[in-house]
Amino acid sequence: SQKIEQNSEALNIQEGKTATLTCNYTNYSPAYLQWYRQDPGRGPVFLLLIRENEKEKRKERLKVTFDTTLKQSLFHITASQPADSATYLCALYSSASKIIFGSGTRLSIRP
Amino acid sequence: SAVISQKPSRDICQRGTSLTIQCQVDSQVTMMFWYRQQPGQSLTLIATANQGSEATYESGFVIDKFPISRPNLTFSTLTVSNMSPEDSSIYLCSVELSSRQGENEQFFGPGTRLTVL
Numbered sequence: 060s061q062k063i064e065q066n067s068e069a070l071n072i073q074e075g076k077t078a079t080l081t082c083n084y085t086n087y088s089p090a091y092l093q094w095y096r097q098d099p100g101r102g103p104v105f106l107l108l109i110r111e112n113e114k115e116k117r118k119e120r121l122k123v124t125f126d127t128t129l130k131q132s133l134f135h136i137t138a139s140q141p142a143d144s145a146t147y148l149c150a151l152y153s154s155a156s157k158i159i160f161g162s163g164t165r166l167s168i169r170p
Numbered sequence: 171s172a173v174i175s176q177k178p179s180r181d182i183c184q185r186g187t188s189l190t191i192q193c194q195v196d197s198q199v200t201m202m203f204w205y206r207q208q209p210g211q212s213l214t215l216i217a218t219a220n221q222g223s224e225a226t227y228e229s230g231f232v233i234d235k236f237p238i239s240r241p242n243l244t245f246s247t248l249t250v251s252n253m254s255p256e257d258s259s260i261y262l263c264s265v266e267l268s269s270r271q272g273e274n275e276q277f278f279g280p281g282t283r284l285t286v287l
Contacts, residue, residue: 068210091273102174102262102278103213110273148212152274158266162212 061086063161065149071167074141080134080164082149087159089151092125092132097146097163106147107134139168172197172265174279182285183253190249191282193263198243204236205262207281213262219246253286260284 066081082092091110095103109116109125109132116123122135136143146163153159173196183189193202201220205213217225217238225238239247250257260281266274 063212093275095276100281100283102264102281103276105275105277108273108275150276157215158274158276160213162210 061159063087063149063151063159065147065161065164067164068162069165069167071169072139074139074168074170076139078136078139078143078166078168080147080149080166082132082134082161084130084151087130087151087153089153091152092123093150093152093158094121094123094132094134095148095150095160097148103148103160136166141168141170144168172199172267172277174263174265174277176261176263176279176282178282179280180283180285182287184287185254187253188249188251189253189284190247191261191263193246193248193279195244195265199265199267200243201266202240202246203264203266203276204238204246204248205264205278207260207262208258216248216261250284253284255286258284258286 063084072078093108094106097103107123109123120137124133144167146165148163149161151159175194177192204216207213215228216231217227219225219238219240221240221243235251237249260283262278262281264276264278266276
């Protein structure tokens with residue numbers, strides 16, 4: 060069956076370190092993969108998109124990788140700050156033109 | 171980009187009643203989407219609403235329970251009918267816009283937090 064898994068429900072790291080979040084999927088052939096940020100009481104906000112033929116994409120302190128062989132995407136936040144604390148969702152846009160969300164990883168950055 | 175508002179932002183309702191959630195977008199869009207997000211869970215697509223036609227429901231969701239209206243290109247409503255405590259959730263509407271590269275990005279409203287007693 061089709062499945063999207065994000066590595067952990069919660070991740071706590073020290074300010075200044077790099078946070079790495081994992082998104083694994085099975086039985087999909089995504090055209091591209093997206094990462095969203097969700098703060099409590101808010102809807103998700105789009106951060107980055109990476110296509111199936113791209114290995115890596117960067118935006119300021121954010122970096123996303125996409126390995127279609129491993130069926131995995133990694134989301135990195137470098138020089139993390141307490142303001143980066145939020146839930147991060149990965150989402151696949153499948154060839155069936157549907158977007159499927161993972162359950163999210165709650166990231167906490169402690170000062 | 172798109173700016174989306176939802177009303178109400180939250181509500182507490184009694185079992186057996188119905189609640190209608192409104193979604194307003196600041197631009198005209200072809201499709202609007204309704205999602206449900208239960209505590210600690212992923213977003214689950216309820217239905218896709220096109221203007222001028224009936225909504226398309228995902229597996230596990232039916233029109234009698236979640237009737238949807240789409241009277242124009244900037245507005246939609248979702249009704250949660252005959253509510254039970256299992257319907258307690260956050261309900262989100264979203265729209266999808268295409269970039270110049272043909273990639274789709276979703277914009278979400280702030281959500282409606284529903285609690286059913």
